[in-house]
Amino acid sequence: MMQQIYPAPYHHFRFELNKDFHFAAAHYIPCEDAGKCRQVHGHTYFANITIVGNELNDSGFLVNFQDLKKLIHQRFDHTLLNEDSLFDDQDSEKFPTTEIVAKTVAEIIQQHLDQLPNKPKCIQVFLRETPTSYCVYRPISGANLS
Template sequence: MYEISAVSHFDAAHFLRGYAGKCANIHGHRWKVAIKLTGSELDDMGILVDFMDVKQVLKEVTEIFDHKLINDIPPFDQLNPTAENIAKMIFDEMKTRLYDRMQCQVNIAKVTVWESENTSAAYYEI
């Protein structure tokens, strides 16, 4: 099994509805997002998926949030914009976009979202 990963960043604010603490107030982060892809077969050049393609799609997805209030962006206008929920949304969006564009035989192993250098949440399917 082969595994590749790509990382992107965005700057955005959010607040947590119903949270009893400082995070109920609007605040911002330099968010980091990493995606891991796995697959068992390489193409004729020995590539699982072109890094440039993965980075481009990841950039398109993370640009949705860049320099915005995440709480204003669907589904987070209704859903609490926790790192866990953001990781799942990015996972789902990447899955749709990668498969639609590349028709590739890879699996998204995991999407990890960091709110800071010391805290992260991840989403993956079993």
């Protein structure tokens, strides 16, 4: 993966961890306004996940890098995103657009983090869909980030 500089979210936590990974997936946007994106097509998505926290776990990690990749890569790699239960062709707030995929990735990661004793937080997902198109998703400031 090419070195990439990502937008740095502001926070007051002691530790910040970033994990880059990619996954290949197809999707379509079931909306008349989506133009060519209404047809099934694929991307190699490149993601950067930003995790923060004040406490490390018993292994000295904020969170294990491998766990972050597994949560997303094993679920979405070489799939049709529209077939995943987290997306819905009938609800525009659940179409697998880049924005909604980034938000969904953040939610999956945060559900995992909430189970950890040191309670790290996912504060940013950078998701590149093409070489020229990407989305940055951040949960609403103050939303359970203490």
